[in-house]
Amino acid sequence: MKITAAAHAHKPLSLSDPDGFKYLLITLTLAIIGLFLVLPLATVLTEAFAKGWLTYRDSLTHPDTLAAIRLTLLTALITVPLTTMFGVCAAWAIARFEFSGKNVLLTLIDLPFSVSPVIAGLIYVLVFGAQGWFGTWLSDHDIKIIFAVPGIILATLFVTFPFVARELIPLLQEIGHEEEEAALSLGAGSWKMFFKITLPNIKWGLLYGVLLCNARAMGEFGAVSVVSGHIRGLTNTLPLHVEVTYNEYDFVGSFAGASLLAGLAVVTLVIKTFLEWRQAQDLKSARVASE
Amino acid sequence: MPQSHIMPGFRPAISFTLVYLSLIVLIPLSAMLLKTFQLSWDEFWAILTNQRVIASFRVTFVSALSAAAVAGIFGFIIAWTLVRYPFPGKRLFDALIDLPFALPTAVAGIVLATIYQPNGVIGKLVLAVFGVQIAYKPLGIVFAMIFIGLPFVVRTIEPVLQEFDTAMEEAAASLGANRLQTFIKVILPNILPAALTGFALAFARAVGEYGSVIFIAGNMPYISEIVPLLIITKLEQYDYAGATAIGLVMLILSFILLLLINLLQGWLRRRNGQL
Numbered sequence: 001m002k003i004t005a006a007a008h009a010h011k012p013l014s015l016s017d018p019d020g021f022k023y024l025l026i027t028l029t030l031a032i033i034g035l036f037l038v039l040p041l042a043t044v045l046t047e048a049f050a051k052g053w054l055t056y057r058d059s060l061t062h063p064d065t066l067a068a069i070r071l072t073l074l075t076a077l078i079t080v081p082l083t084t085m086f087g088v089c090a091a092w093a094i095a096r097f098e099f100s101g102k103n104v105l106l107t108l109i110d111l112p113f114s115v116s117p118v119i120a121g122l123i124y125v126l127v128f129g130a131q132g133w134f135g136t137w138l139s140d141h142d143i144k145i146i147f148a149v150p151g152i153i154l155a156t157l158f159v160t161f162p163f164v165a166r167e168l169i170p171l172l173q174e175i176g177h178e179e180e181e182a183a184l185s186l187g188a189g190s191w192k193m194f195f196k197i198t199l200p201n202i203k204w205g206l207l208y209g210v211l212l213c214n215a216r217a218m219g220e221f222g223a224v225s226v227v228s229g230h231i232r233g234l235t236n237t238l239p240l241h242v243e244v245t246y247n248e249y250d251f252v253g254s255f256a257g258a259s260l261l262a263g264l265a266v267v268t269l270v271i272k273t274f275l276e277w278r279q280a281q282d283l284k285s286a287r288v289a290s291e
Numbered sequence: 292m293p294q295s296h297i298m299p300g301f302r303p304a305i306s307f308t309l310v311y312l313s314l315i316v317l318i319p320l321s322a323m324l325l326k327t328f329q330l331s332w333d334e335f336w337a338i339l340t341n342q343r344v345i346a347s348f349r350v351t352f353v354s355a356l357s358a359a360a361v362a363g364i365f366g367f368i369i370a371w372t373l374v375r376y377p378f379p380g381k382r383l384f385d386a387l388i389d390l391p392f393a394l395p396t397a398v399a400g401i402v403l404a405t406i407y408q409p410n411g412v413i414g415k416l417v418l419a420v421f422g423v424q425i426a427y428k429p430l431g432i433v434f435a436m437i438f439i440g441l442p443f444v445v446r447t448i449e450p451v452l453q454e455f456d457t458a459m460e461e462a463a464a465s466l467g468a469n470r471l472q473t474f475i476k477v478i479l480p481n482i483l484p485a486a487l488t489g490f491a492l493a494f495a496r497a498v499g500e501y502g503s504v505i506f507i508a509g510n511m512p513y514i515s516e517i518v519p520l521l522i523i524t525k526l527e528q529y530d531y532a533g534a535t536a537i538g539l540v541m542l543i544l545s546f547i548l549l550l551l552i553n554l555l556q557g558w559l560r561r562r563n564g565q566l
Contacts (some may be wrong), residue, residue, distance in 0.1 A: 017470065022376050030384070032295070032365050035373075037390045037548060039412065040402040086311045093304040107549070108312060111320075116499025118519035119538045122526065123319035126326050131531055133322060156454055157315050182299060190299035212392075219395025222501035226523060239397040246401045246506065257479040258398040265393035268483040272393075273386045 024217060044262045047255035059256035067233040068241035068257065071149065073126050077216040078154045084131040087164025088206070095172035096163075106169075120158045121226025124151055147229030152237060155223035159211045167209035168202060175201050206277040208272065215268040219261055323542065326535045338536040344349065346513040346551070347521045350429060354517070355497035358436030363490045365437070366444025367482075373445075374452040388446070391439045396502025403435050404506040427509030435503045440493030447489035451482060484559040491555055495548040499541065 049056055059065060090109060094102060097112075098155040112120065126132050128145040138145060145151045179201070183193040199206075228235040230244060238257055246254035301391040322330040327335065338344065372378075373385050391399065407425040414425055425431050455478070463473040501519040509515040516524075518541060 017375070025368055025372045026376055026378050027296075029369045032369060032441075033384050033387060035413065036365075036441060037387050039406060039440075040394075040399065043402050043412070044408055047402075055341065078413075082311075086308065089304040089311075090308040092300060093308055096298050097301045097305075099305070105308070105312075107553070108316065110549065113315060113496055114499070114545040114552075116501065116519050116541055116545065118499070118501050118522050119323075119542055120521060122534060122538050123323050125526065126322040126531070126535065127319050129531075130346065131529075132362075152316070158319070162316060177298065184297050193299075215393050219398075221394075221397040221400075222393060225501075226510065226526065239395045242397045242401060243506075252403075254401055258401060261395045261398045265390060265395070265398075269386055269389055273382075274390065287304045 004227050012027075012148045030204060032284075040267070041262060044255055044258050047251060048259040050255075051252050055252050056256050059250075059253040060260070062253070064233050064236070065238075065241060065253070065257060069260070070234045070239045071152070071236065072218050072238040074149070075153055075156050076151050076214055079160055079217045080210060080214050082157060083205075083217075084163070084164045084210055087166075087168055087209060087213075090165040091168030091172050095170050096177060106185055110161050112158055117159055117220065117222030118226055120223035121155050124154050124158075124227055128154075135190055146227050147231065151227035152224050152235065155227045156217050159220050159223050162215050163213035163216065164206070164209035167205050167212075172206040204275050204282060208275045208279070209270055211268060211275065215264065218264055315324040320542070323535055323539055324511060326531070327539045329362070330532055330536060334532070336537050339540065344521065344537060347516045347518045348521050350432065350497055350515060351518045354429060354432040354436055355494050358440055358491050358497050359494035361441035362437050362493045364442050366441055366489055366493075367448060369441075369485060370445045370448035370452055374392060376393045380531075390440050391442050396439070396500070397506075399503035400435065401439060401504035403503060404431070406432055407507060426444060426507045427515070429508075429515045431507035431509065432504050432515060433480050435507050436497035436500060439500055439503050440497050443492035443496060444489035445513060445560075447492065448482060448485045450484040453502070455481060481562065482553060484562050486489055487533070488552065488559050491548065491552045495545065495552065500546070 027107075090105075094105065125146055128134055128138060128151065129156050130139065130146070132146075145154070179197050182192055183197045184190075188196065218237075219239055220237075221243070224237055225240060225243070228237070228240055230236060230240060232244070236244060238261060242257040242261070245251075245257065323472075369388065373381065373388075404411075404426050406412050406416075409415065409424055409426070411426065415425055415426055423430065425434055459477050459481075460473050461477050462478045464470075468476065499519060501517075501523075504517055505520055508520070509519060510520055518537060522534045522537050522541075525531075525537070
């Protein structure tokens, strides 16, 4: 900020910044983005293909990699719908009704965002682990949660918890309830109102939340790492597979897995940009229509 | 107390919300609290005042503060440039800012370690020119935390700069202020709440970060071991009490940070309302 201020001083009585200053800032911006964002993305690819296409392909088709991909997809398939359902319910209750304790509820919904992922894993170990609350009962009944798939799903549910709710609450509040009330007073049932009025109104915001939730569910590392146990072919998600192979100095294998996750990140960013654009368009046309 | 009597669905929606919240968040979190209560105060204190634990807290907080400060400055420069100056490819670069949000932390971790290690692309250069090693040193932790903190700052400052009324700058200039005075007296005070919020968000994220840090950190106890890693190490040694006590302190700190961020965001909203 000091640099900015000092450079501004060169041209007094002016509204726009001097050209030299402008180019300096554009160069700095491109340098930061290039070194901190573009270079890492490019490095994933160069490292993944460091030993050629065939090694890359063999790494990806290795049974452990395939098992990791399957587990990652399964985790997302279970967690994303649950987080979405929670998000819609929470947003409906919070945005459409007044009740005491609403602010506390909002803070609690945000809480998983500010908790370290490692703690997200730790708390489930304390409940379901061998020494945890239900540890003895679970082992007596031969049910495995920690160091098994259910633990991975629970930890992922925790870290993705706020994703959909946080998108929908402000959106529902902004849209208002006039259209919904009109539909109800014209005789529509609750579900009809929801599917014909509410859902079309929030669809871009909902997809946005689902998209980010999915990216986090597939990419979560810290929380899942605590509860997974890193059992090859069984409890390694793709991010954990990346870690395990990296620590075994199988860099091509690690970066091959990483290239899939980086691809997921890029696709997520592209769809996200599209959804932001669509949402802005919808808001604009809604404003024009109301005028 | 529903606000409108004809709106349906309050009971099922709030019931599901509260049950789900309790099952996924509240009950597991309270397990941590209850587990810590099984310790005597002396035991709890002994865990936290252990030299290795204190060192890991120091490493984590010093790194997170430095990283949030650097991310704050970088983020401000990027937000300013993206909002104020036209240049080719701007939309692409703008979309790229969110990469650290979207890139899984394990991927970020191995990539950053590869780039900054002594024979990596940047690591080699920095070692040759400045004689400083980044990866496997405390400095590596800071670099990883800058990476994950950057989008928080840009995305908080950007909308405020976009909404900023340039008429205020015009007024200042027409009253004889030079660009520096306008910047310090008009622009900076209006951007400050957003900048502080971005800084706090980046800091909060960096303190709890695990995946992108551990590959580059070197993980030497007392020197480059972060708190989340120490928690995992204790768990792997079946020291549940130790892991839980440290975890509870981290949880309380994140709670305080969350409240602070909420206050900052309230301030930010009020300031913007005034504009």
